[in-house]
Amino acid sequence: MERPELPLPQLHAFVVLAEELHFGHAAARLGIAQPPLSQQIRRLEDKVGHALFTREPGRVTLTPAGRELLPAARRALTDLAHGLATARAVGSGRAGRLRIGFAASLALTVLPGLLRTFRQRFPAVHLDIHEMTTAPQIAALHDKTIDIGLLREPPTDETGLGFSTVLSEPFVAVLPSTHPLATHRTVQLAQLADSPFVLLPRAVGPTLHDQIIGLCTAAGFTPRIAQHAVEWQTVCALVETGLGVSLAPASIRRIRLEGVAFRRIEPNTARTRVAVAWRENDHNPLVTHLLATVSHDPPYSTPSACGPS
Amino acid sequence: MERPELPLPQLHAFVVLAEELHFGHAAARLGIAQPPLSQQIRRLEDKVGHALFTREPGRVTLTPAGRELLPAARRALTDLAHGLATARAVGSGRAGRLRIGFAASLALTVLPGLLRTFRQRFPAVHLDIHEMTTAPQIAALHDKTIDIGLLREPPTDETGLGFSTVLSEPFVAVLPSTHPLATHRTVQLAQLADSPFVLLPRAVGPTLHDQIIGLCTAAGFTPRIAQHAVEWQTVCALVETGLGVSLAPASIRRIRLEGVAFRRIEPNTARTRVAVAWRENDHNPLVTHLLATVSHDPPYSTPSACGPS
DNA sequence: GCGCTCCATACGCCTAGAGGTATCAGGCCA
DNA sequence: TGGCCTGATACCTCTAGGCGTATGGAGCGC
CATH class of the missing domain: 1.10.10.10 (Winged helix-like DNA-binding domain superfamily/Winged helix DNA-binding domain)
Structure with a gap:
């Protein structure tokens, strides 16, 4: 030239x-x-x-x-x-492209509301949505493959990344509706000690996994894991078949399956957090806009009552 | 903007x-x-x-x-x-487009050599070639529909246009090969007094037409016109059928037809001119180039010997 | 800590060029 | 012939910006 x-x-x-x-x-x-x-x-x-x-x-x-x-x-x-x-x-930041990674379990909870609100405010912005679990999201943020991550239980030791909690929610028990405990509004955690568990593999989300195991340990038992599944959707399906029970973030109640019951647990002090993640040195105005959208707006998952319907 | x-x-x-x-x-x-x-x-x-x-x-x-x-x-x-x-x-003037009008009779004589030479010197120039008779060429030059005209017997009173002679050639008699005079190398014009004539209509090229009539008049007779044809090609074809004879510029000998003979005439002082025409106020360098090509190069039609072959 | 790389800043010089007004020159028409 | 339209010229002003040198300051490796 x-x-x-x-x-x-x-x-x-x-x-x-x-x-x-x-x-x-x-x-x-x-x-x-x-x-x-x-x-x-x-x-x-x-x-x-x-x-x-x-x-x-x-x-x-x-x-x-x-x-x-x-x-x-x-x-x-x-x-x-x-x-x-x-x-x-x-x-x-009125136009452009924003690449967002999200955990599959959020597709039914946080994500739709967030995307809707953001699209209303910035209709000219193209959103690239990629489903990915926590660890790949962290890596993709460092790689600059994505600009925003939506994940559960953010790690605390990631330098260069910022995290902000979008939602903090309790755990619920996931039971086959034929399970004896399904008749109660509330399940004492210890009562699950003898049931086999269906859980996500630890690699998919170590922090969340450890938290669930920790819940059981605190209740006095070590869960017997009968089966792993990489998506909550699959976990629920496996629970429905009677393969076992599970503990899951409350928002997965949005997954409506005939043969599955979600029950409040006792004690219910534990919370799992959904967070938005970004590169701290990213000056992309779209990232700022998305973070503003997340923090200014009401939570995207309205916790609803829990118990036999 | x-x-x-x-x-x-x-x-x-x-x-x-x-x-x-x-x-x-x-x-x-x-x-x-x-x-x-x-x-x-x-x-x-x-x-x-x-x-x-x-x-x-x-x-x-x-x-x-x-x-x-x-x-x-x-x-x-x-x-x-x-x-x-x-x-x-x-x-x-190394590139561009040049629109050229030409008389049909030149397609076999002046035009090919001129185009070949010009294309060699200016290969990037696109040439638009339009066949048209003299009067439309003059009009098209004024209209700026064409940039260059190639025509016979340029009018002398056209203001705003320039003319330059490309070729000056004698007339020949066009006879059916069965015609008694075809056995001679040279035809006395007066000998054609009794033959019917095939000519171009006067409107197509008034000057040339008048010149041909003038030749006959000078030889002491008024030609009897049996048929008009708008192209020399057609004139020759009609002569071949025996419909009559004709007088034509020497270069149409390039039209080779079995039953047609071209013969030198006596007197042969008259000349018909082929000229290139352009707008005098046209500063298009391609026009200049074409005029230079025309004037610097040898004539594009080499007059050859005339007589029974 | 030192030097190196790399980019930013400060300051000065100088020209291109964009704008103005005033005026001229050629055609055209009344 | 004298206005009128249109474009060209001459001449002046002013500033944006392009380039240079000198220097500052942050990171990084040894």
Whole structure:
């Protein structure tokens, strides 16, 4: 790419004159006097090396060279105008692209409301949504593969990343509706000691996994894990088949399955947190906007009553 | 179209920096010192209103806004470079489009050589060739529908048009080969007094028509016109059928028809001129080039011997 | 801690060019 | 012939910006 030879103001004057074919009118449209316009055109012609207009008395015409230059000049000007406009839109966060990673369990809870609100406020922003578990989200944030993460139980020792809690919710017991405890409104944790458990593998979300195990340990037993499943949806399906019971964040009650009952647990002091994560040094205004949307708006999952329906 | 806000040199610097992602290297490629480059980028960012690059220690990155502006800037620059180059080519006559009108009779004589020579010298020039008779050519030149006319017997009173003789040639008699005179090498014009004539209608080329009639008159007779035909090709075909004889410019001997003989005439002082015509106020360099090609090069029709073969 | 790399800042110089007013020159028409 | 329209010229002003040198300051490796 070589150094540009043609100043834009002259090209602008050229395009306008090519449209008007009248120095006086073109000058008026440009908001300048006529002599400066003559100079602009002359300078441009000097640089090109050839006449761009024929000035016959009474009429101004484009020369073949001028006709050749015109579309290029026009395209360049409109390209730049558009480019500038969209760059400004992107720069101010009115437009652009935001890549969001989210935990599958949030697809039914936090995510829809958040996306809806954000899209309403920034309709020109394109959202790339990628389902991924916690660890990959952290990695993708560091890689700059995603700009925002939505995950459970954020790690506390991640340098360079910021976390903000979106939702803090209790755990519920997930039981087959045929399970004897399903008739109670509340389940004492210790009562689950003899039931086999269906849980997410620890690798998918170590903190959450440890928290669930910790709940059981605090209740005086070590859960016997009958089966692992990588998604809460699958966990519930397995519970429905009678394979076991589970402990899960309250918001998964949105997963409505016929043969599955969700019951409040006792003690219910433990909370699991859903957090939004971002790179602390990311100045992308869209990230700021999303964080503002998350913190200013009501929680995206309204905890509802828990018990036999 | 609004007034351009972004100076091209800054956009150039921006594009180069976006490619290098290193101020020092980009400055070197631009042939300037590093501080001026920093200033250019800064000024551009001020105009856009947002950062275009993130300067982290050790690496320079495009911001989303910068990524948005980049293609527009690149396109604008290349568009202008191309536009300028082709405008210069057209302006200097190395490229472009030339519209040429020509009389049908020249398609076999002057035209091929002229086009070949011109195309060799200016291969990037597109030639629009339109067959048309003399009067429409004159009109088309005034209309600026064509830039060059190739015609016979140019009118002498056309203001605003220039004419230059390409070829001056004698007349020949066109006879059916069964005609008694076809056995002679030379035909005395007066001997054609009793034969019916096939001629072009006067409207197609008044001057040429009048010249032919004048030849006969000078020989002491008024030709009896049996048939008109608008092309020499047709004239020859009609002569071949025995419908009559004709007088024609020598170069139509290129039309080879079995049953037609071309014979030198006596007296053979009369000449018909093929001329190139152009607008005198046309400064199109291609016109100049074509005129130069016509006048500098040998005649495009080599008069050959005339007689029974 | 020292030096190196890399980018930013400060300051000065200088030219291109964009704008203005005044005026001229050629065509056209009444 | 004298106005009128249109574009070109001459001449002046002013400033944006492009470039340079010198210097500052943050990170990083040894």
